[in-house]
Amino acid sequence: GENVEQHPSTLSVQEGDSAVIKCTYSDSASNYFPWYKQELGKGPQLIIDIRSNVGEKKDQRIAVTLNKTAKHFSLHITETQPEDSAVYFCAARPYDYKLSFGAGTTVTVRA
Amino acid sequence: GAVVSQHPSWVICKSGTSVKIECRSLDFQATTMFWYRQFPKQSLMLMATSNEGSKATYEQGVEKDKFLINHASLTLSTLTVTSAHPEDSSFYICSVMWGSYNEQFFGPGTRLTVL
Numbered sequence: 001g002e003n004v005e006q007h008p009s010t011l012s013v014q015e016g017d018s019a020v021i022k023c024t025y026s027d028s029a030s031n032y033f034p035w036y037k038q039e040l041g042k043g044p045q046l047i048i049d050i051r052s053n054v055g056e057k058k059d060q061r062i063a064v065t066l067n068k069t070a071k072h073f074s075l076h077i078t079e080t081q082p083e084d085s086a087v088y089f090c091a092a093r094p095y096d097y098k099l100s101f102g103a104g105t106t107v108t109v110r111a
Numbered sequence: 112g113a114v115v116s117q118h119p120s121w122v123i124c125k126s127g128t129s130v131k132i133e134c135r136s137l138d139f140q141a142t143t144m145f146w147y148r149q150f151p152k153q154s155l156m157l158m159a160t161s162n163e164g165s166k167a168t169y170e171q172g173v174e175k176d177k178f179l180i181n182h183a184s185l186t187l188s189t190l191t192v193t194s195a196h197p198e199d200s201s202f203y204i205c206s207v208m209w210g211s212y213n214e215q216f217f218g219p220g221t222r223l224t225v226l
Contacts, residue, residue, distance in 0.1 A: 032212060032213075034214065034215065036217075041220075041222070042219055042220065043115075043117075043204050043217040043218050043219045043220045044155065044204070044217045045217070046112060046214060046215070046216060046217075049212075049214060051212060089154060089155070097143070097208065097213055098157060098160070099157070099215055101154045101155050102154065103153075103154050104153075104154050
């Protein structure tokens with residue numbers, strides 16, 4: 001099955017700086033790559049996603065890039081704010097609609 | 112995106128009792144729902160896929176007789192943890208697929224504590 005690795009496990013950034021989280025996947029059949037933000041005690045919230053026919057997607061301060069050849073994708077958060085502090089999960093999905101999640105990255109934005 | 116609710120948001124029960132968790136799709140009819148379990152500081156682990164009108168599909172290692180799933184309508188799936196034990200204490204989260212690319216949207220989760 002699909003195996004997703006996520007790095008780093010923790011990330012501390014100064015408010016206003018950028019944060020980058022990287023993920024790799026193993027199944028070349030995966031064609032959908034969502035990113036979720038999870039705040040303490042809450043369910044994951046879909047913040048952005050990318051499909052295999054696209055190399056980059058941006059939504060305001062959040063952007064995701066995908067390199068299918070290398071099987072890796074990344075989340076970029078610019079101009080970080082304290083409310084960006086949360087756990088972020090990457091995921092990959094092949095044809096059977098089952099998401100495989102990374103281990104998560106705890107992002108802390110220092111004011 | 113799709114709006115998903117769960118009830119209860121938290122529950123405490125005694126060891127040996129059964130607990131039912133509800134997952135509702137509020138703004139569309141969901142033929143497929145997913146149930147996940149998340150232990151503290153860990154990632155989400157898929158437990159089962161709930162299909163309306165048919166039996167759920169369980170992931171390897173998940174006991175189907177312990178975690179009973181009923182998807183009786185297009186807006187409601189239930190997860191019953193039978194004969195709960197302290198090791199079943201966890202955060203249970205459901206999700207639905209919606210949108211042109213079958214995006215997955217999650218509910219707010221249910222915190223189960225078994226004493």
